[in-house]
Every structure is written in C-alpha cells, then in structure tokens.
Amino acid sequence: MDSGVTLAFDVMGGDAGPEEVVRGAAALTLEKSDVSVVLVGDGAAIDASLGKVRHQAERISVHHAPDWVRPGEKPGPALEERPSASILVAAKLVAGGEAHALVSAGNTGAGVLACARHFQLLPGVRRAALAAVYPTHRLHGEKQDPFSLILDVGATVGVTAEDLVGFAVMGSAYSRIISRNPSPRVALLSNGTEPQKGPPEVVAAHQLLRALPGIQFVGNVEGVDIPRGTADVVVCDGFVGNVSLKMLEGISETVMELARYAYKEKVLWRAGLAMLSSGIKRLKDLTDWEQYGGAPVLGFDRLFIKAHGRSRAHAISNAGKVAARAVRHDLAGVIQAGLKA
Amino acid sequence: MDSGVTLAFDVMGGDAGPEEVVRGAAALTLEKSDVSVVLVGDGAAIDASLGKVRHQAERISVHHAPDWVRPGEKPGPALEERPSASILVAAKLVAGGEAHALVSAGNTGAGVLACARHFQLLPGVRRAALAAVYPTHRLHGEKQDPFSLILDVGATVGVTAEDLVGFAVMGSAYSRIISRNPSPRVALLSNGTEPQKGPPEVVAAHQLLRALPGIQFVGNVEGVDIPRGTADVVVCDGFVGNVSLKMLEGISETVMELARYAYKEKVLWRAGLAMLSSGIKRLKDLTDWEQYGGAPVLGFDRLFIKAHGRSRAHAISNAGKVAARAVRHDLAGVIQAGLKA
Numbered sequence: 001m002d003s004g005v006t007l008a009f010d011v012m013g014g015d016a017g018p019e020e021v022v023r024g025a026a027a028l029t030l031e032k033s034d035v036s037v038v039l040v041g042d043g044a045a046i047d048a049s050l051g052k053v054r055h056q057a058e059r060i061s062v063h064h065a066p067d068w069v070r071p072g073e074k075p076g077p078a079l080e081e082r083p084s085a086s087i088l089v090a091a092k093l094v095a096g097g098e099a100h101a102l103v104s105a106g107n108t109g110a111g112v113l114a115c116a117r118h119f120q121l122l123p124g125v126r127r128a129a130l131a132a133v134y135p136t137h138r139l140h141g142e143k144q145d146p147f148s149l150i151l152d153v154g155a156t157v158g159v160t161a162e163d164l165v166g167f168a169v170m171g172s173a174y175s176r177i178i179s180r181n182p183s184p185r186v187a188l189l190s191n192g193t194e195p196q197k198g199p200p201e202v203v204a205a206h207q208l209l210r211a212l213p214g215i216q217f218v219g220n221v222e223g224v225d226i227p228r229g230t231a232d233v234v235v236c237d238g239f240v241g242n243v244s245l246k247m248l249e250g251i252s253e254t255v256m257e258l259a260r261y262a263y264k265e266k267v268l269w270r271a272g273l274a275m276l277s278s279g280i281k282r283l284k285d286l287t288d289w290e291q292y293g294g295a296p297v298l299g300f301d302r303l304f305i306k307a308h309g310r311s312r313a314h315a316i317s318n319a320g321k322v323a324a325r326a327v328r329h330d331l332a333g334v335i336q337a338g339l340k341a
Numbered sequence: 342m343d344s345g346v347t348l349a350f351d352v353m354g355g356d357a358g359p360e361e362v363v364r365g366a367a368a369l370t371l372e373k374s375d376v377s378v379v380l381v382g383d384g385a386a387i388d389a390s391l392g393k394v395r396h397q398a399e400r401i402s403v404h405h406a407p408d409w410v411r412p413g414e415k416p417g418p419a420l421e422e423r424p425s426a427s428i429l430v431a432a433k434l435v436a437g438g439e440a441h442a443l444v445s446a447g448n449t450g451a452g453v454l455a456c457a458r459h460f461q462l463l464p465g466v467r468r469a470a471l472a473a474v475y476p477t478h479r480l481h482g483e484k485q486d487p488f489s490l491i492l493d494v495g496a497t498v499g500v501t502a503e504d505l506v507g508f509a510v511m512g513s514a515y516s517r518i519i520s521r522n523p524s525p526r527v528a529l530l531s532n533g534t535e536p537q538k539g540p541p542e543v544v545a546a547h548q549l550l551r552a553l554p555g556i557q558f559v560g561n562v563e564g565v566d567i568p569r570g571t572a573d574v575v576v577c578d579g580f581v582g583n584v585s586l587k588m589l590e591g592i593s594e595t596v597m598e599l600a601r602y603a604y605k606e607k608v609l610w611r612a613g614l615a616m617l618s619s620g621i622k623r624l625k626d627l628t629d630w631e632q633y634g635g636a637p638v639l640g641f642d643r644l645f646i647k648a649h650g651r652s653r654a655h656a657i658s659n660a661g662k663v664a665a666r667a668v669r670h671d672l673a674g675v676i677q678a679g680l681k682a
Contacts, residue, residue, distance in 0.1 A: 223587030
C-alpha cells in the first residue's frame, strides 16, 4: 500500500445485490484520488458490474470469493460452513495488511464475527462495540451534524464498568474524527441523572469517567435525552442500546399512526397529515440510523463500517468516505491513546 | 369497611396542590355509590377544599397528617425525617385495613418506599414492580384500548428470571382486570425475537414463561414493537423499562422538531405542521403515559396507584376508579393464583 488508503468492500450480501456496492466503490475511486478499493466477492459479477460504470481502474482490484452469507442467516454456522465467504475473505485481507479498513452491507452478525476472528482487539479493550449514528434535535460539532452516536448497540450482554469506559473512549474518538467535534459531550445512559443511579456497573463507570482526562464526561442522561441529543456520545450496554435504537427506528411510523388514531375526526388535522405525508416518508429515512455513514465496529486494530443492508451506491460511497477518514486520522491510535489515560 | 371499596388518597405532593386531589376524590364519591374515600394530608387544607365542592359527605373521611414529601426530594431521607408524612400515614391506613388501596400524585419513590415499608409482598413475589400504561398503534382488549402495559419501569436493577416471570403474571392479571382483555398477549423485551437472545435472565425467563399455564406468552419482542403495541404486556427489568418509557415520553417532541429541521425549506410541509400544531400538543399528552389511570405498583398485598404529578381532578378520579376496579376484582388474589401455577 502506498500513502493512500485502501478499503476492502465485501460486495455480497446487501439487499440491492453486488452491483450497488461495486457502483458505490467505483464512484469513490473517481471522487477520492487517495482511495484504492479491493472488491471482494463473486469475480464474474464484479467484473460485469464494473463494465457498466465509470471507475479508476488503477485503484480498483478484484478479489474473488466463491461464497457469501445471506442476510437472515445465523452468523456462526454460516461462517463455519463457508470459510470462503466474502466477508471472511475480506476481513482476512484487512488483517493481513492488504487493506486498511472493511466495509460491508451484508449480515451484521457475520461481519462482527469475521472481525472478531481476524482482527485484534486494541490493548486495553476487552470487547468491541457496534456503534450507531442516530438523528437528534440538537446539532453537533463543527459540521453541525444533527446526529449523535450511541454504543454499544450490538448483542453484547453483561458489560463491566471498564467496558463502558472503553466504549466512552472509543465513541469520543470516533465523534472527534468523523463528526469533527473537538470535544464531544459523552454521557452514560441511566435511569436518572444522579451519579448513584443505575446498575452497579453504570454507577462504577460514572466514577471512573469523572476521573478520566481527555473525555468531556457530562454525567448520566435518561431515555428522553437520546432523541433530544443532549449528548454527542451516549454509552450503554448492548442490550439497552439495541432496545433503544430499535425504538428510535419505530418512532416516526408510530407517532403518525397515533396522530391518525387520535385525530381522525378532525378535518384540519387530516389535511395537515396529508400535506406531511411525503415528509413523513423522508422522516422515516432520517430516523433510519444505519443510512448515515454506516455503523462502525470499534475496539479492533482495524475498522469495520457496517453499511445498511438497503444501501444504494451513494450510501456505500459514504460509508467508504467515513472509513477512509477514520484511517487517515488514525482512529485506532487515538483510541489507544485515550485508553492509556 | 362494608361491602364497598374504600380508597386512601394521599392529597399532598401533587403539582396542582391538595385541592385538585380533594376535588377528584369528591367527584368519585358522587359518581360511584360503592366507593368511600379517606383523605390523608393537611386537615385544614382538606376541609377548605371540601367546602368548595359537591361531595357525598357520608363516604368521605379526613385523616390529618402534619407533614409531606415534596416532588423533587430524595425519598429515603425524606421518609426518615418525616414519619408523619401523608404518604406514610396513608400507606399505614391501607396496611391496617382501613382502606383497600392507595392513590397518590406525589413523589413516586416515596410512594413505592412507603408501600415497601407497610405492605406485604404477595407469596412468591420477590420484588414489586412499577408498571406503566403507554399508548400504542394497535388497539387492545374488549375496550379497544390504545394502550399497552410495560413493567418494571421502576428503579429495580439486577432482576432474576423468576422476577421477570412474576412481572409477567402480575401484568397479565392487571391487563385482564383493568383493560378487560380476557387473554393479554405477554412478551419479553429483548434484542431479538429468537428465544436464545438477550441476557441470561431473559433467556431463562423465556423458557419458564413458555411452560407457564394461564399466560398467553407470545415470546420476545424488540424495541420497535413497544410503540407498535405488538404485545399487551411487555416485561423487562426496571432499568431497560425506565429508559424505554422515557424515550416514549420524548417521542412527539422530537419527531416534530426533526420534521422542522428536515423540511424547513418546504412551504407545504410547514403549512402541514402548522395545521397539526394543536394536535401535536394533544399528542404529547397522549404519549404521557402517567396520565392514563396512573401507574400501578404491583406485587404487594395492597394496590398503590401512582397518579401523575400533574394530575388534575379528573385524572385523580380516574386513578381512583382504576384502583376500585382492581379491588373489586381481587387483583391480589388473581396474581397469587397465577403465581401458584
């Protein structure tokens, strides 16, 4: 690899098929002159897709992988059965230094598991976290992002106070680099703002975070603060984070149905709802967190960006830009420095 | 007590002052000929309030309590300092058999603590739960309620599988009696619908609930299912429940702000939002779960209904009706029978 950034794209497993991933990666090579891509998946399908789009051929290579994991499959058995699955092959390429970071729109669990098998946890990190970007009322950072970060939203259960501190450091580093937020406000999710509120690991993490330099810890936040965007980074265990994120995803759908239920008799309200209907559709996309740059898996020596399964070329290209920016700014190094403190 | 129902109202601590609680209780004596009330709090204030409203004097008694717990106070120290606080006096009256159930619009923590001190846990119940009613898309039960029940939403942490099973039994009994839902759909909140998803206590509770007769257990639900109303009763530990409920409370506020942010440039959308604005205000009330009959504390031999701090007379009266119905239908007995199974 030269001084540029090389990204490995798992082109299989997205809902829109390999062509959208190839198109997104191809567009990235045209737009970013320092980014090279390795396309991992069915070689014939990749070549056919490349033949249809403009791209910088000298910064694209193709790595054939004969197999892949389907969206609904159980990750563990699927990876056992198919050692040549594209996500495993791509993770191995990144681990071996042939690319700096991994992007996939495929099966989330398989992606996380492939990283766990081939990447190394950073020193001081006991477990990696799946982070998610979600829209908020308040704007954040230099870019005035209407997004906050929440982690972990994965399937991890039984976190320790130290795990939560690790999530805080990782989330803060990611927010600094990706949202260009020089001093992200980091909060612990709890059932009250008082330091003694919450399960023992949350209470202990609160004390540790108060004493930690290099992090702007703003204390505990409550459920209502998540959509408000009170904090730039919300830290919690994967179970609570997953439940919360899925509630956010359901917000617009439910509020609008509720509005219809409550006000069906009112003509003026009905007219208002009708006028809003196309807006509501976009609002649904806005609350669909995975659309925005993808969900990073943090804590490994290499970065994995999980793009939404429904990603089209533009979203794939965005996920690649986020990954490239994280590599250029040495996200792993920033996290390590934060953990040492 | 005769064959009717007697309710103890803690008249102190609501945001609107003792007068609203007295008015609500007074209205109840006019509307329900089998309900008597004991008004607990500042005797002079109660008498002054009663002097201003119609009421059935023969079914109202006043029990003076010289002290009370303020809304924002820490419950433990407040109750230590003030053994004659109205909530403690009222709980003692109920425990002593002078009333069947307790209603309060005051400090939630103080109410739960007062019950814990004076009421008995039902046999087989290791811990009580604070349940909450919240609005959903789907309608429930014979009354076609647009509400589901979620419990625990209190401050309990570290539940066991058996605690979760207890919550399921208690929530199912409450839904049968209060929502007149003959066979409530009971679900466990988890990070996936598969039985093996979630923390160990959730996985174990799933197996126990599958084998439990008398409950319609529909398996695990995810965060997105809470606002959808997929289940009539959602069971979880108090930490996750509290975070989820507070997110629901913030829903309407945030969605509308998001809509403004996303579509501020579109005149048509703005017009639609303007038309909806009064509706949005009502929607906020609709998502304010504590307004609807109050939040029951379940698991004790006596029922405590926590009405919202902002309750006006009408809401207090509704909370009283819910409490009276629970007493008439022997909620505690139904829960006990369910726990034996």
